[in-house]
Amino acid sequence: MNTGPSLNTGPSLNSGLSLRTGLSLRTGLPWTVLRLHRAALIVWGAFLLAALGTLVWQVEVTADSVREGMSACARTGGLCRRQAVIHYGGGISWASTLVYYSFFAVAAFAGGALVGRELENGTAELAWTQSVSPTSWLAAKLAVPALLLVAGGTVFVLVFRWAWAADRDLMGDDWTFNDVFAARGPALVAYGLCGLGVGALAGVVLRRSLPAVGVACAGMYVVNHNLEEHRGDLWPTAANGLHPESHYWPMHLVETGVVLGVAVVATGAAFFVLRRRTG
Amino acid sequence: MNRDGEGTALEAVGLGKRYRRRRGPVLQDCSFHLPAGRICALVGPNGTGKSTLLALAAGLIRPTEGTLKVLGTTPARARERFAYVAQAKPLPPQLTVAATLRLGAELNRARWDREAAERIAYGPVYANPYADPYGEESGSAYGDMHGEAAADPVPGVGPGVGPNLVPGVVREGGLHPRDRIRSLSGGQRTRVALALAFGKRPELMLLDEPMADLDPLARRELLGALLGEAAEHGTTIVMSSHVVAELEGVCDHLFLMGGGRIRLGGDPEQLLAAHTLLTGPARDLSGHTVVESHGTGRQLTALIRTDGPNSPPTDGWETAAPSLEELLLAHLRNPEAPDLFTEETGGTGTADMTDVTDVTDVTGEENARP
C-alpha cells in the first residue's frame, strides 16, 4: 500500500516545496555548516580569544609594569623608552596584525575547506541531493561564516580601539600604520568578508581545494596590497599635501566600501557560476 | 498504484550531454520514459554515460541539449522527492556515522525518517531507535546523537528495553554511531550513503553502482530493503550496474545504455519475449530485424526480433528464448541493432510493444539500420 508520500506532481505541492527550500533557516543548513567545519570554528575561536586576551592583558597588566620600568630610566629616556615601547606595543601590534591579515586564512579556508574540497570530493553533491539546492547550500556556507566574522570582527575592533587608545604614550605607532588603520574600524570585518567571497569564488570555479587556496590567497593579496599602497589616494589630501588624522574615517570608510564591493562581486560571481553549472 | 501509469518517474526527450574536456558527447539524443513505481536497472558497459544520466536526473549537472523531467518536473524542483547515491559514495570524512545521519535529518527536516536511516546504517538490531545495544559504556555517545537530533522520548520505552534488543549482539558489518566516516571500509561507507537515501523517504531513488562495494550478504540485505521500500511505499528505484546478473530477477524494468542513449527499455520479460534465438541452416533473413547473426559454414545462429510484422521463420529452424545476458551482450556487440522500447500505455496496466525506431527516424537519427 502506498502509505508514504505519493507521486503527487500537482502544482500546489510544488509551490509549497519551493517555498520551503527558499527558507534555508528552516532546514538544518546552519547546523550542518557548523558541524562540518567544527575544527575550523574551534581554531578560529581560539585565535580570536587569544588576540583579545593579549589586548586586555597588555592594557590591564603589562602597561603598569612597563610604566614602573620606565620611571626607573626616566633620567635617560632614549633607548630605554624604545625598549618599553617594543615590550608593550609589540603585543598589541601582533594582535592587530595577525587579526587584520587573517583574511588570508579566511580566503584559504573558504576556497579550500568550505567550498573547494566539498566540490572536489563530491560531498557538495551529497548535500544537493539531500533536499538542498546548490544555491541555498552556497548561501548557508557563506552566511554562517559571514555572521561569525561580522560578530567576531566587531568585538575585536571595539576591544582594539579601546586597547590602542589606552596608553598612547607607551606605543610607537600611529593611525597610519597598516594594521592600525584597518583594525580601528569596519574595514577589518570587510576584509574578512572579502576573503570569504573571493575564496568561495575560487572554490566554485576551480572545484579543487589546493589550487583554490592558492588562487584565493593570491587574489586577496592583490586586493589588499593595492589598497594599502593607495590608501593615501582614497581621499583628497589637505592643502599641505598630507592627510591629517581627521581624514581617518573618510579614508577608512572608502576603503571599507571598496573591499565590500569586491566581496559582493566575488560572491555574486560564485553564485552565478554555481547556478550555471548545476541544474 | 503507481503501476497504473499514474505518474512518470523519469522522462527524457533528446537529452544530450557533452563535457568540455572530453571528445564527443557522453549522451546524445537520448529519449526514454520510466513509469513510476518501477525497480529499474540501468546497465551498460563502462563509460557509456550511466553516471552522467543519473547525475543529470539528480540535477547535479545541466544537459547541453534536450530535457529531462524527474517526477513530472525539473530535477531542481523535485529535489526533495528523490534520493541520489553517487558512485564514489562521497561523505564528509570528519564526521561520525551518527553525525552524518544527523546531517541527513537536518537537510531533510520536512521528510526525514530516522528509523529507516538507522535500520540501514546500523542493521536490524537498531530497528528500535531507543535501544542501545552497547550498554552503559557507549551510552553517552549514542545519547549524544539523540540529543543532537532533539528526539522526544517515547513514554515507556526507555534505553535498553526495546523489543528487538539483543544485548551485546551486533550484526557483523553493522556500524556504530561513533565510528568516523574516515575509518570506514568502502562497503560500510556505502551503507551510510544508502542510509541517507532511505532516511529521505524519497519517491525516486537514483543509485549509481550501489552494489559495487558490498559483500554478498550486504547485497542481499540491500536488495531486500529496496524491494521492501518499493512494495511498501511505491518508490521508484533506478540503479546502475555493469554487472547484469546482480540485478536479474530483482528489477521489473531495464534500460540498456550504449552509444550515448538508451537502446533497450522495458520489462525484461517482455524484452526477452520480443527476441528469439534461431539456429539452423544458413538462409536469407531479410524482412526480419536481426540483432546479431554469426554463421559457421552452413549453420547460422541469429538473434532476431519477433515484434515486427513478419513472424519468425519456423521451418527447419530451432528456436529458443535467449537469456537476458545473451540479449544484452548481443546488443552491445552490435551497435547498429535498432533500439527497442516496450512501453506501458494508458492506465490499463497492460503492456504494448512499440518499436520506437520509427519515431527516432523522424528526428533524423540513424539507428534504424538492420
Next chain:
Amino acid sequence: MTTLLASTRPAPVRVPGAALGLARSVVRLHRSALWFWLLLMVALAATMLWAYGPGYGTASADVQDQCRRDIEACHFPGGPWLSRYSTAVALTTLVVAFLPLLVAAWAGAALVGRELENGTAHLAWTQSVSPARWLAAKLAVPALLVSVGTALLIPLHRLMWDGGENLLWTDWFDAYGFRSNGTVAVAYALCGLAVGVLAGLVTGRTLPALGVAVAVMFAITHLGDQYRPSMWPTVTVTGAASLSLPDKALQLDRGVITDEGVRIGNNMACTTADSSVADLRSCLAHNDLADVWATYHPQSHFWPLQLTETGIVLAVAALAATASFVLLRRRTAASGAAV
C-alpha cells in the same frame, strides 16, 4: 604485503635506473607545481635583474634630476621611478623571504597530505616502491629543485640589495634582506620542505597539513629573526669607541659602568656627548660614571651569522626529515605486522 614490509628489509634487487624512475614519477605527479616553481624563479630573477640594472639606473637618475630642480626633493626623494624600483625590491625580497612558507604549504598539502588522504600513497607503496623510498624520493627531488632555485636567487638578490644602498638605505641586518641574501635562504627553504612533509605525514590530510606546516614555518622563521643576533659572539667596546661604532654596525645594546663598577645595560647616558674624549670624560665625571660601553655586530659578522643560522636551520630540517622517516616506518611496519 611484501611491499609493506620492504622498508624494514634491504631491497632484494636494485634495478638500475629505478631511482630515476621514481624521481621521474614524482616530477610527473607534481608537474604543475614544477611549472609554477620555474615560472616563479624566472619572474623573480627577471624582476631582480631589472631592479639591479635599469630600475636602479632610472630611479637614481630621476631622483638626482628632482634634487637638482628642488632642494626639498633631495631630502624626501620620491617620484614614480623610485616608487617602482622600491616596490620591485620590497616585493622580491618579501617573496624570497617567505618562499619557505610556500614550500612548506605545498609539501604538506600537495606532496604528502593529499596523497595520504586520497590513497595514492598506498598506490605507490604497492607499485614495488617501499614507503621509505617513496618518502626519500618525495624529499630528494623537491629538495634538489628548491635548493637549486633558491641558490640561484641568492646572488641576484645580493646584487639588487647591495645596489640599493644609496637609494633605499637597505641594511645588511634587515630581517627579510638577511633571509634572502645568503645561505640561510636555502636552509629555510629545505626546512620548509621537511616541516611540510612531516606535517603531511602527521595529519594525513591536505588542508590541515597546509595550515600546520605554514604555522610552524612561520614560527621557525620568526624565531630565527628574534634570536639571530645571538648566533655569533658580539663585539663590545668601551669609552669613546662606543660612541662612534663602525659604519653599518648593528647596535644591540649600550650602557654605562658606574663608579662602583656596576654594569648597567640599556642606558643612554652620555651618548649625546660628541665623540671627543674630553667631552665624554666630563660627562662621565658629572654623572658618577666610570665608563660607557656598546655591544654590536659589525658588518663583517654577516657571513659567520649566516653560516651559524644555516647550520641550525638545516639541523631542524634534518630533525623533521628524520622524524618523518621514523613516523612512516613505525606506521607501515605496524600495518605490515597486522597483515
